Structures are given as structure tokens and as C-alpha cells.
Amino acid sequence: MKITGDYHSHSKFSKFNHGKNTICEMAQAAKNKGLKALAVTDHGPNHILYGILRKNIEKARNEVDEFNKNNEDDFKLYFGVEANIIGKNGKIDLTEKEIEKLDILIVGFHRFALTNFTSLFRLNSNNKKLIKKQTDAYIKMVEKYPVDIISHPNEYIKLDLKRLAKVCAKHDTLIELNPKHFKFTQKDIADMLKTDVQFIINSDAHSVERVGDVDYCYEMVKKFGIPKYKIVNLDKTYIPKKFRNKG
Ligand SMILES: [Zn+2]
Numbered sequence: 001m002k003i004t005g006d007y008h009s010h011s012k013f014s015k016f017n018h019g020k021n022t023i024c025e026m027a028q029a030a031k032n033k034g035l036k037a038l039a040v041t042d043h044g045p046n047h048i049l050y051g052i053l054r055k056n057i058e059k060a061r062n063e064v065d066e067f068n069k070n071n072e073d074d075f076k077l078y079f080g081v082e083a084n085i086i087g088k089n090g091k092i093d094l095t096e097k098e099i100e101k102l103d104i105l106i107v108g109f110h111r112f113a114l115t116n117f118t119s120l121f122r123l124n125s126n127n128k129k130l131i132k133k134q135t136d137a138y139i140k141m142v143e144k145y146p147v148d149i150i151s152h153p154n155e156y157i158k159l160d161l162k163r164l165a166k167v168c169a170k171h172d173t174l175i176e177l178n179p180k181h182f183k184f185t186q187k188d189i190a191d192m193l194k195t196d197v198q199f200i201i202n203s204d205a206h207s208v209e210r211v212g213d214v215d216y217c218y219e220m221v222k223k224f225g226i227p228k229y230k231i232v233n234l235d236k237t238y239i240p241k242k243f244r245n246k247g
């Protein structure tokens with residue numbers, strides 16, 4: 001098994017040397033490794049350390065367009081952001097206009113992202129009421145925005161994965177299998193497999209060396225028995241929502 005495209009990675013637009021390489025370097029690395037697609041998805045602007053500056057969203061968009069113009073082959077570079085969920089109403093840290101500039105929208109929870117409701121999210125708490133509130137926020141987010149992928153669910157904050165997966169299935173939002181932040185138990189996977197939700201395997205690479213490096217996820221797919229047909233970029237091509245809708 002092999003992924004054909006890697007839809008979650010970071011460039012130098014993630015500040016403080018968080019992303020080590022330029023967009024073009026990341027794309028070239030993906031091509032060299034035989035991938036057919038890469039999405040560069042720097043952190044959303046509310047991340048106080050690594051977030052992309054709002055003024056750089058346009059700049060990054062242009063770099064992606066420039067790369068695609070100069071590489072007229074079957075490789076596709078996508079522009080996205082890994083936005084932050086910042087409120088109990090499901091709000092994320094991008095405006096409608098900024099979302100329009102993206103090819104692909106990833107959303108996740110991160111420490112050090114400014115939230116509107118600091119008391120809402122609590123790190124690694126198993127409190128049932130809190131898990132319900134956090135899951136409610138995620139569900140509102142999926143219902144409100146054209147989210148392609150939820151990055152590393154269950155990392156940092158716990159969620160009711162079965163309830164979330166059901167809503168994701170309805171809205172064509174993917175659950176990410178992330179080798180650096182794989183926080184699922186056998187039961188979590190079994191619960192999600194009872195729904196129609198689909199998965200995507202992404203590297204979350206912050207440097208050229210790690211582009212497409214998802215071996216740990218292949219091991220987990222085997223260990224937990226996740227059927228291949230439920231993983232959208234495994235031995236087949238995944239096209240982000242925006243491009244499918246244009247038909
Ligand atoms: Zn992340």
C-alpha cells in the first residue's frame with residue numbers, strides 16, 4: 001500500500017522556523033518521491049507561535065500558482081491552511097474571504113492557538129461533559145465550513161469520535177491518520193468504522209525529508225484492520241472538495 005498524495009505539510013510560512021523549507025522545495029520533494037499531489041497547509045493565523053501571517057496567505061497562494069504554472073505535468077500542488085478551531089460555536093481562525101483563496105481546508109485543535117473561549121477546551125481531559133462540549137464545537141465547525149480534513153483528532157483534546165465521524169461522513173469531511181499524532185485506540189477505530197466516514201493518511205511534514213513519510217500509518221492500518229477502500233488517498237487519487245464541486 002502507498003499513498004498517492006500527501007495533503008498536510010508545512011512550509012516556512014509557518015513561523016519561527018517551524019516549517020524548514022519553502023513551498024517550492026516541499027513540492028519538488030513530493031515530486032521526487034513519486035507523489036502525484038502535495039498540499040502545503042501552514043498553521044492558521046491564531047497560532048501565536050507558528051501561525052501564517054494573514055498578509056502571507058495571498059503570497060503563499062501565488063507561490064503555489066507559480067509552481068503549478070511552471071510544472072505542467074500530472075503533479076498537482078494544492079494550497080491550504082491547517083486552521084485552528086477557536087470557539088464553542090465551531091468558529092475557525094480564517095475569514096470567508098481567506099477560505100475562498102484555499103484549495104483545501106484542514107482544521108484541528110492546537111495548543112497556543114488563541115481561542116474565544118479559553119475555558120472550553122481542556123488538554124487531555126477525560127471529563128465526559130467536556131468531551132461532549134468539545135465534540136459539539138467540532139460538529140458545528142464541520143456543519144459551518146467546507147472542511148476537507150480534520151487533522152489529528154484526539155490529539156491534545158479528547159472527542160466523541162463516533163459522533164463526530166457520523167457528522168463528518170454526512171459532510172464529506174475526512175478523519176486524518178497522522179503518523180506524528182496518532183491518538184486512536186483499537187476501540188476508537190472500531191467506533192469510527194461503524195460509520196460511513198472516510199480517512200486520509202498525511203505526513204504533516206515540516207521539512208523535505210519527511211514529505212510522504214507515513215510508514216507508521218501503514219502499520220496502524222494493518223494492526224487495526226482499516227479497510228483500504230475507506231482511505232481516500234491509498235493507491236488512488238484524492239481530489240479536494242473544491243475541485244469536485246466545479247465538476
Ligand atoms: Zn496540527
Ligand SMILES: [Zn+2]
Pocket residue numbers: 008009010082151204
Ligand atoms: Zn500540521
